[in-house]
Amino acid sequence: MFLASLSKIGRHFTGRCSKKSFKAARNMFKQQVTNSNIVTLKAEGTVNKKCQELGLPEKITVRFVKVRLSTGEIEVLVTSLLDEKKYLALVFKELYNLRWGVECFFCVIKERVKIDNFTGKTVISVKQDFFATMFITGLESLLTKAADSQLVPEIQPE
Structure with a gap:
């Protein structure tokens, strides 16, 4: 549908x-x-x-x-x-590659939101859960990016 x-x-x-x-x-x-x-x-x-x-x-x-x-x-x-x-079919292969990062992000969001486990049953409570998850996910991305830039690029084996 x-x-x-x-x-x-x-x-x-x-x-x-x-x-x-x-x-x-x-x-x-x-x-x-x-x-x-x-x-x-x-x-x-x-x-x-x-x-x-x-x-x-x-x-x-x-x-x-x-x-x-x-x-x-x-x-x-x-x-x-x-x-x-x-x-052409080749165009769709390129399009598929472009959307991969977006699809992975949606998987993360779905896992974090826990669609079957909202804190309330009203429209407003579901929206609050969703937007709180989006905010925390964005904040985590910013903090992770900052931390990643401070890590040693590669640890050499002995």
Whole structure:
């Protein structure tokens, strides 16, 4: 439904697929030849009903792009950027590399916020927890950077 929401408001997107996500993505993880595949996703069952309730499109056309990382690992991305000539698979590999630091930061935030363990149940208490976590994380980054600059660059083994 998230991709349908973005599609409805005309926002382009690119996201990473897990090996258990969309059928088209699962197939691309297995195949050796296909680097790009345009498919129409159709909401079914309860998801279709929820899309109807929210006024979201029940079908969206997306593109799956397979990229090979420098480690040899395969990633499959889903995007709304359908033009295969304008947006080559190589562009998505670069984009994937650019977002890595951001994704790692979100993992840190999710771990620190403990989404299932807020201190309260109201909107304001959840916001306070979130922004307090963001403040502490930023402060920690500043202190760590300052401390790192004072450390000996490398300890030589005997």
